[in-house]
Amino acid sequence: MSNQPAILGNAPIFDRKVNIVRPQLPSMDEMQEGVRSIIETGMVTKGKFLREFEEAIAAHLGVNHAVALSSCTTGLMLSYQGLGLTGDVVVPSFTFMASVSSLVWAGLRPVFADVDAGTTNLSPEAAEAAITPNTSAIVAVHNFGNPAEIEALQAVADRHGLKLIFDSAHGFGALYRGVPVGKQGDAHSFSLSPTKLLIAGEGGIVSTNNDALADHLRKGREYGNDGNYDSAFAGINARMPEFNALLGLKSLQGLEGAAQRRNATVAIYRREMGKLPGIEFQRVHPEDRNSYREFSILLDADAFGVSRDHLAQALTAENIDTRKYYDPPVHRQTAYRHFAPDESVLPNTVLLAENSLSFPLWSNMEEETALGICEAVTRIHQHAEDVTKALNQARNASAV
Numbered sequence: 001m002s003n004q005p006a007i008l009g010n011a012p013i014f015d016r017k018v019n020i021v022r023p024q025l026p027s028m029d030e031m032q033e034g035v036r037s038i039i040e041t042g043m044v045t046k047g048k049f050l051r052e053f054e055e056a057i058a059a060h061l062g063v064n065h066a067v068a069l070s071s072c073t074t075g076l077m078l079s080y081q082g083l084g085l086t087g088d089v090v091v092p093s094f095t096f097m098a099s100v101s102s103l104v105w106a107g108l109r110p111v112f113a114d115v116d117a118g119t120t121n122l123s124p125e126a127a128e129a130a131i132t133p134n135t136s137a138i139v140a141v142h143n144f145g146n147p148a149e150i151e152a153l154q155a156v157a158d159r160h161g162l163k164l165i166f167d168s169a170h171g172f173g174a175l176y177r178g179v180p181v182g183k184q185g186d187a188h189s190f191s192l193s194p195t196k197l198l199i200a201g202e203g204g205i206v207s208t209n210n211d212a213l214a215d216h217l218r219k220g221r222e223y224g225n226d227g228n229y230d231s232a233f234a235g236i237n238a239r240m241p242e243f244n245a246l247l248g249l250k251s252l253q254g255l256e257g258a259a260q261r262r263n264a265t266v267a268i269y270r271r272e273m274g275k276l277p278g279i280e281f282q283r284v285h286p287e288d289r290n291s292y293r294e295f296s297i298l299l300d301a302d303a304f305g306v307s308r309d310h311l312a313q314a315l316t317a318e319n320i321d322t323r324k325y326y327d328p329p330v331h332r333q334t335a336y337r338h339f340a341p342d343e344s345v346l347p348n349t350v351l352l353a354e355n356s357l358s359f360p361l362w363s364n365m366e367e368e369t370a371l372g373i374c375e376a377v378t379r380i381h382q383h384a385e386d387v388t389k390a391l392n393q394a395r396n397a398s399a400v
């Protein structure tokens with residue numbers, strides 16, 4: 001009985017729910033002085049913390065410009081507009097919906113290309129094959145924090161005269177060939193929402209060496225108005241308030257530690273889950289560092305003995321939260337189905353969407369939590385047949 005999984009009647013491994021993320025925020029002590037100065041000066045927006053935050057990020061990434069915005073999504077929308085994209089844009093479907101919604105908001109047509117099943121990132125070969133006579137850009141994602149194949153994608157973009165933009169929502173803390181993700185291609189848009197390593201509460205930041213784009217972003221986040229009340233173009237309100245910039249500034253001080261600790265936790269996950277059959281991990285280039293904004297596995301149900309959906313259900317019984325990212329992938333979602341190509345060109349997208357599972361991970365996760373989660377997965381595998389039978393019976397009973 002003792003090593004039976006909870007789904008078969010044993011007590012759950014965790015007596016309280018282990019959430020998928022736990023945002024790591026600066027302490028009250030670290031925030032106090034800045035919060036006081038915001039309140040006392042009344043400068044709640046467009047103040048010194050915004051400037052300091054942007055300067056600190058530009059220095060950290062080694063770029064000429066870092067422009068803070070209300071979100072990664074508005075950063076992407078304004079970047080597409082500022083770079084003058086038209087027509088078709090190649091983008092993965094195995095990504096979060098905002099990679100694609102931002103394109104549609106900018107009046108562009110997403111052309112979905114497949115990802116590599118190992119890295120889970122946009123395949124440069126598939127991206128090249130998806131180029132049409134109307135293509136103006138490629139948008140790549142550092143999926144789950146794993147740096148994209150930047151060099152190969154840049155070569156494709158150069159061959160076809162295309163812009164290369166990175167949806168770097170998961171990218172802070174990731175290193176590409178030893179340097180921070182953020183200075184390559186035409187622009188990167190990072191997300192600073194609470195599930196990320198670098199947190200501003202909500203917010204985004206675009207890094208670029210393109211002066212004209214930076215200027216466009218600064219005007220664009222102010223309705224397209226540079227202050228003379230004569231809009232240069234149709235912008236939006238995409239400003240980052242001072243409290244958020246202050247939070248981001250303080251969070252930046254903990255970034256390196258956060259990335260290192262996440263990698264250490266993932267090493268435990270990989271070591272322990274790697275002992276079980278049917279579990280594959282994201283392939284990371286040996287000279288890169290994944291930020292591990294997310295830890296996700298690819299499950300071979302036949303080898304592991306339990307399907308992805310049953311594993312998730314059995315883990316819920318152990319009080320372990322999981323996510324099926326990205327199921328459904330973007331091209332299967334209601335708003336984007338009419339852009340979908342024949343699914344035969346997206347085999348890895350479909351494979352990953354139907355068989356991936358993301359596990360709890362946060363920047364200061366305790367070793368025993370990671371070990372407990374691995375123990376839960378191990379127990380479920382060891383009782384694979386009974387788990388599958390019990391969950392099938394439960395499903396059939398609820399269907400009657």
Ligand SMILES: Cc1ncc(COP(=O)(O)O)c(C=O)c1O
Nearest residue numbers: 071072073096098099169191192
């Ligand atoms: C890949 C990807 N792109 C874009 C976004 C949107 O970020 P934001 O919520 O900051 O707009 C997210 C959100 O997590 C994401 O995962």
